[in-house]
Amino acid sequence: MKEFAYTIKDEIGIHARPAGNLVKLIKGFSSSVTIEKEGKPAINATALMKLMGLGVKCGDTVKFTVEGDDEEAAAKAIEEFMSANL
Amino acid sequence: MVVYQGKGVYGAVAIGKVSVFKRQAAAVRRVSIEDTAAEIARVEAAKALAVEQLSAIHDKALKEVGEANAEIFEIHIMMLDDEDYNDSITSIIETQKVNAEYAVAATSDNFSEMFANMDDAYMQARAADVKDISNRLIACLTDSGSGTESSDEKMIVCADDLAPSETVSLDKDKVLAFVTAFGSSNSHTAILARNMNIPAVIGVGEDFLNSIADGDMMIVDGHTGEVFVSPDDETMKRLSAKQEDDARKKKLLQDLKGKENVTLDGTKVKIYANIGGVGGIGAVLANDAGGIGLFRSEFLYLESEDYPTEEQQFNAYRKVLESMSGKKVVIRTLDIGADKQIDYFRLDKEDNPALGFRAIRICLTRPEIFRTQLRALYRASAFGELGIMFPMITSVSEVEKCLAMCGEVKKELDDAGIRYNDKTEVGIMIETPAAAVISDKLAPLVDFFSVGTNDLTQYTLACDRQNAKLESFVDTHHEAVLRLIEMSAKNAHANNAWIGICGELAADLTLTEAFLRMGIDELSVSPPFVLPLREKVRSIDLNK
Numbered sequence: 001m002k003e004f005a006y007t008i009k010d011e012i013g014i015h016a017r018p019a020g021n022l023v024k025l026i027k028g029f030s031s032s033v034t035i036e037k038e039g040k041p042a043i044n045a046t047a048l049m050k051l052m053g054l055g056v057k058c059g060d061t062v063k064f065t066v067e068g069d070d071e072e073a074a075a076k077a078i079e080e081f082m083s084a085n086l
Numbered sequence: 087m088v089v090y091q092g093k094g095v096y097g098a099v100a101i102g103k104v105s106v107f108k109r110q111a112a113a114v115r116r117v118s119i120e121d122t123a124a125e126i127a128r129v130e131a132a133k134a135l136a137v138e139q140l141s142a143i144h145d146k147a148l149k150e151v152g153e154a155n156a157e158i159f160e161i162h163i164m165m166l167d168d169e170d171y172n173d174s175i176t177s178i179i180e181t182q183k184v185n186a187e188y189a190v191a192a193t194s195d196n197f198s199e200m201f202a203n204m205d206d207a208y209m210q211a212r213a214a215d216v217k218d219i220s221n222r223l224i225a226c227l228t229d230s231g232s233g234t235e236s237s238d239e240k241m242i243v244c245a246d247d248l249a250p251s252e253t254v255s256l257d258k259d260k261v262l263a264f265v266t267a268f269g270s271s272n273s274h275t276a277i278l279a280r281n282m283n284i285p286a287v288i289g290v291g292e293d294f295l296n297s298i299a300d301g302d303m304m305i306v307d308g309h310t311g312e313v314f315v316s317p318d319d320e321t322m323k324r325l326s327a328k329q330e331d332d333a334r335k336k337k338l339l340q341d342l343k344g345k346e347n348v349t350l351d352g353t354k355v356k357i358y359a360n361i362g363g364v365g366g367i368g369a370v371l372a373n374d375a376g377g378i379g380l381f382r383s384e385f386l387y388l389e390s391e392d393y394p395t396e397e398q399q400f401n402a403y404r405k406v407l408e409s410m411s412g413k414k415v416v417i418r419t420l421d422i423g424a425d426k427q428i429d430y431f432r433l434d435k436e437d438n439p440a441l442g443f444r445a446i447r448i449c450l451t452r453p454e455i456f457r458t459q460l461r462a463l464y465r466a467s468a469f470g471e472l473g474i475m476f477p478m479i480t481s482v483s484e485v486e487k488c489l490a491m492c493g494e495v496k497k498e499l500d501d502a503g504i505r506y507n508d509k510t511e512v513g514i515m516i517e518t519p520a521a522a523v524i525s526d527k528l529a530p531l532v533d534f535f536s537v538g539t540n541d542l543t544q545y546t547l548a549c550d551r552q553n554a555k556l557e558s559f560v561d562t563h564h565e566a567v568l569r570l571i572e573m574s575a576k577n578a579h580a581n582n583a584w585i586g587i588c589g590e591l592a593a594d595l596t597l598t599e600a601f602l603r604m605g606i607d608e609l610s611v612s613p614p615f616v617l618p619l620r621e622k623v624r625s626i627d628l629n630k
C-alpha cells in the first residue's frame with residue numbers, strides 16, 4: 001500500500017475537468033485508489049461526482065491511498081498528474 | 087402590446103415571430119415493474135444514445151463557440167458514465183422495482199441537491215449539469231425529442247429556461263433571438279448566446295410563457311433587456327430604426343474590426359475599454375477593444391450586503407482576466423466616498439464629499455479592506471495580464487504606502503506558496519492637480535499613469551461635477567487641464583512609464599489629435615466608442 005498527501009495549488013480546486021481526467025487516469029490502473037479530504041470519509045477516487053462533491057479547494061490537503069499490483073506506478077502517475085494540473 | 091423586462095445578454099435587436107420551446111414534460115411517472123434486468127438494459131441503451139447525442143453537441147459547440155465553451159459537454163459525457171450515478175439508478179430499479187425513468191429522475195434529484203448545497207458557486211452550478219444530463223437520459227428512454235416545431239422561417243425561441251446543451255442544439259440559422267423566463271446573465275447559457283452572437287434576453291419573469299403563443303409578433307431588444315409582445319406601430323418603428331442603427335454599427339465593426347489603431351503617419355495608440363462589472367466584458371470583446379483600461383471594482387462592494395470576501399473578489403477578477411485571454415486588464419482599487427455611499431462602510435455624511443474621505447484615503451485608513459482586495463488581485467494576476475491602479479493619489483507618500491502594502495501581500499502569497507504574476511504592473515490615476523504637478527516625482531515609482539479627466543477637470547476648475555448651475559463655467563477643453571495632461575505625459579515618458587486617459591475626454595474625437603501629439607499611449611473609452619475612435623485615429627496625420 002502506498003500513501004501520499006497533496007496540497008491543492010489550483011485556484012478553483014478540483015473542478016470538473018481535472019476531476020474527470022484524474023478518474024480516467026486512475027481507471028487505467030488495476031490498483032484501487034481512495035482519496036480523503038481532512039474531516040471527511042475517504043472515497044473511491046474513480047467516483048467522479050463524489051470527487052467533485054468533496055469540494056476540494058485551493059490550499060486543501062488531500063490524502064491518496066493506492067493499493068494493488070501496480071501501486072508503485074499508479075501512485076507515481078497520480079502524483080505527477082496532481083502537480084501538473086492541480 | 088405587453089412589455090417584459092429582463093437582462094439582455096447580447097446587444098442586438100430582433101423582430102420576428104414567437105416559437106415556444108417545447109420540452110418533454112418533466113413529470114416522470116413511477117411505474118412498478120417486474121423485469122428489473124430489462125429496465126437496466128433500457129438505461130444502458132438510453133445512455134449509449136445520450137452519449138452519442140452529447141458527442142454530436144460537443145462537435146457542434148466546438149465549431150460554433152470554441153473549445154473552452156465546448157468542454158462542458160465532454161464533462162457531461164463523463165458524468166453520465168459516473169459509477170455512483172449509475173449505481174444509484176441501478177439500485178433504485180432493483181430495490182424498488184420501478185421503471186428506469188423514475189430511477190433516473192430520483193437519482194438526478196439526489197445528486198443535484200448534493201451540488202446545490204455546496205458552499206461554492208462553481209459547484210452549485212454543477213447541479214444544473216446533473217439535471218441536464220438526467221433529462222437527456224429520460225428523453226432518450228421515452229424516445230421523445232425536445233425542441234421547436236421546425237419551420238423555414240427564422241423564429242424567436244421562447245422558453246422557461248434553456249440548458250447549455252439545448253442552447254447549442256438550436257439550429258442557429260433558424261433562431262432570430264431567444265428569451266427565457268428564468269436564468270442569470272452569468273449562466274453558461276448566457277455565455278453561449280453571447281458567443282453565438284444571438285440576441286438574447288433572460289429572466290423576464292414567471293408569467294411570460296402564459297401570455298405568448300406560437301406565431302405572436304415579438305421584438306427583442308438585447309441592449310435594454312426589453313421584450314415587446316405584439317408591439318404597436320410606434321414601438322415597431324422605433325425598434326426597426328434601432329435595428330438599422332445596429333446594422334450600420336455592425337458594418338463599421340466589420341470594416342474596422344481587427345484593424346490597427348494607427349495614424350496615417352504610422353503612430354500607434356492603444357484603444358481600451360472602460361467597464362464597471364463582469365457583465366461588460368461581452369461589449370468589450372464585441373467592440374474589439376485591445377484591453378480594459380479601467381475596470382471599476384466598486385460593483386463588487388455595491389452589489390454586496392457586507393464586505394466582499396477575498397474569494398468573491400478573486401473569482402470576479404479571475405473571470406475578467408480569463409475572459410480577456412491575455413489582453414491587458416487594468417483594475418482600479420476601491421473608489422467610493424460620501425457621494426457613492428455603501429451602508430456597511432458606515433461613512434459619515436460630509437458637506438463636501440468630492441474633497442472628502444474617499445477612494446485611496448479610505449483604503450489607507452482601513453488597511454484590512456485594502457489588503458483583502460490586493461490579495462484577491464494578486465492571486466488573480468496568475469490568470470492574465472493584470473494592471474493594478476490606485477485612485478485619488480495626491481502625494482508620493484501615498485504611493486509609497488500602496489506599494490509597501492503590495493509588497494506585504496506578495497510576501498504573504500510567497501510564504502503560502504500561492505502563484506501570482508510578479509510582473510503585474512502597478513499604476514496610479516492622475517485625477518488631482520497635485521498628482522499632475524508632481525508627476526515627475528510619482529512616475530519613477532510606478533509603471534503607468536491613467537488620467538481621470540472628469541475629476542481632474544472638477545478639481546482644476548474648482549467646479550462641482552454634480553452642480554448643474556456650474557455647467558456654463560466648465561470648459562472641458564480648458565487649457566489648464568490639457569497642460570496638466572501634457573505635463574504628466576512628459577514626466578511619464580521621461581521615467582519609462584506609459585500614460586493613458588480613461589476619463590470622458592478620451593472619447594472626445596475633437597481632442598484625439600491633441601492627445602496623440604502629447605504622446606498619450608492609450609485611450610480607454612466605453613465600449614461603443616472604441617470603433618469610432620479607431621476610425622478617427624486612422625484618419626489623423628501627425629506630419630501635417
